[in-house]
Amino acid sequence: MKIKSFLVASLVALMFLITGCGDDSSADGGEVFTAAAAKNTDSKINVQILKSLVEDQTSHEVEIVEDLPASAQIFAGIDRGEFDFANLFSGEVYNNYFDDVEYSTNPDKTLKQAQKFFGEKYDIKWYDPVGFINNYSIAVNRDFAEKNNVENLTQLEEFADEMVLGTDNAWIERDNDGYKGFQETYGYKFAEARGMDVALMYEGIANGDLDVVTAYTVDPQLKEYDLKVLKDDKHFFPPYEASLVARNSVIDENSEIDKIVESTVGLISTEEMTDLIYEVDIEKRSIKEVSEEFLKEKGMLD
Amino acid sequence: MELLSEYLTYWSEDYSSILEYMYEHILISFTVIILAVAISVPLAIYMTKMKSNKIKSLIFNIANVFQTIPTIAMLAIMIPIMGIGFTPAVVALLLYSLLPLLRNTYSGMESVSSEIIEAAKGMGFSTFQRLFKVELPVAFPYVMSGIRVTAVYIISWTTLAALIGAGGLGDLVLAGIGYNDQYMIFTGTILAIVIAVSLDLVLGRIENIVKRA
Numbered sequence: 001m002k003i004k005s006f007l008v009a010s011l012v013a014l015m016f017l018i019t020g021c022g023d024d025s026s027a028d029g030g031e032v033f034t035a036a037a038a039k040n041t042d043s044k045i046n047v048q049i050l051k052s053l054v055e056d057q058t059s060h061e062v063e064i065v066e067d068l069p070a071s072a073q074i075f076a077g078i079d080r081g082e083f084d085f086a087n088l089f090s091g092e093v094y095n096n097y098f099d100d101v102e103y104s105t106n107p108d109k110t111l112k113q114a115q116k117f118f119g120e121k122y123d124i125k126w127y128d129p130v131g132f133i134n135n136y137s138i139a140v141n142r143d144f145a146e147k148n149n150v151e152n153l154t155q156l157e158e159f160a161d162e163m164v165l166g167t168d169n170a171w172i173e174r175d176n177d178g179y180k181g182f183q184e185t186y187g188y189k190f191a192e193a194r195g196m197d198v199a200l201m202y203e204g205i206a207n208g209d210l211d212v213v214t215a216y217t218v219d220p221q222l223k224e225y226d227l228k229v230l231k232d233d234k235h236f237f238p239p240y241e242a243s244l245v246a247r248n249s250v251i252d253e254n255s256e257i258d259k260i261v262e263s264t265v266g267l268i269s270t271e272e273m274t275d276l277i278y279e280v281d282i283e284k285r286s287i288k289e290v291s292e293e294f295l296k297e298k299g300m301l302d
Numbered sequence: 303m304e305l306l307s308e309y310l311t312y313w314s315e316d317y318s319s320i321l322e323y324m325y326e327h328i329l330i331s332f333t334v335i336i337l338a339v340a341i342s343v344p345l346a347i348y349m350t351k352m353k354s355n356k357i358k359s360l361i362f363n364i365a366n367v368f369q370t371i372p373t374i375a376m377l378a379i380m381i382p383i384m385g386i387g388f389t390p391a392v393v394a395l396l397l398y399s400l401l402p403l404l405r406n407t408y409s410g411m412e413s414v415s416s417e418i419i420e421a422a423k424g425m426g427f428s429t430f431q432r433l434f435k436v437e438l439p440v441a442f443p444y445v446m447s448g449i450r451v452t453a454v455y456i457i458s459w460t461t462l463a464a465l466i467g468a469g470g471l472g473d474l475v476l477a478g479i480g481y482n483d484q485y486m487i488f489t490g491t492i493l494a495i496v497i498a499v500s501l502d503l504v505l506g507r508i509e510n511i512v513k514r515a
Contacts, residue, residue: 166467169464169476200381209386
């Protein structure tokens, strides 16, 4: 008898749980929106900032879906109406989405093209940049750079044929802004190029297995492992300026949210973002805590 | 139709690097399979002859623990010890493949009924004669099915080698995800399947030939 009533009770609880998931109104009677972020911590911090601001200033709630593998999965979710907001980068416009886009390393032109092409294709508003830039870059050990007096990528050529490059798996295959393009622009290649997981890439250079890595400019590991980003003196890497994007149908109906997203334009510099990521990745603090502390410092949250 | 011709263009432009990834994949996975069989099968046979149950369960527990370590953690542990590339990838995959092979071989050997063994003893077979003339032939189909299942697993797990700089078809899949290129993802996946299915066919053939002999 007891077992039976337990079963009934758990079944009822399960049903509530399932129906609860389908409910999209927030505790305060507003709507529940979804914001998407990729694997990188800067994306997660940026959508958390959006969430904190929206939940503070309106009755709506924002749910975060994070650790999406890459931008293609985010766009697929936007297309299906599953994501209402996302953190994206302007340079993605060159990432094999459009045939008629004109490749450029000029930040303004790249941003304009991202706003136009993605805006039209996915019916989204691509806001002006939040401020931080997450470019690809080439980094080496600071000791090596100082000893050999290497400041920029042209000067690195002399040493390249004895260096092992560690990079993410995509960079080797990329056309315009990848390894092929790099070889065309700078006219040299490294002794070996190996694709791997980005977190393990830093382990590799710390360990001495790698000599050069393709770092992202906001990575706090640059600080942690004392690496030096070499100057891209031939302006090869396209700009990756972070922007928040929103589906037009959402902001048309909720102009207050549009205003909130506008208020994040120019909010976070690259240095500030690196510090925030450092707090999260290296000091192991929660993204929510770090983001809200930052917003309080800026006077945008009580 | 247009899709097909686009896909063929992709192949004609990139075939040398695709084949290179495939070669790396085969090299890593076959090395792991050969080493895993060379270690696990004799060990499992030896374990069936062991008197001490404690040591047996200790070995199984160790193999079990290896299998539960999350792959990305395993690779991160490997780097400070063995660096980057082929060696750490092979060692990590080897540790993962120990358990399924060990278990299958062990239970295959255990399945030989004690009556058969007693009969062989009665006929005056020595321990080694018993092993090679009686037990192994009876257990062979079990051992072989363990090897076939594990081999297919290993080929699929080898995609992880791309995370640690060892290359392989995982590189193509991950590059496709990062670079928004469905062709790369598709090609990496389909080639891994082709390798796994062909190897399984070859192993099946070997099994039949040995059985007949």
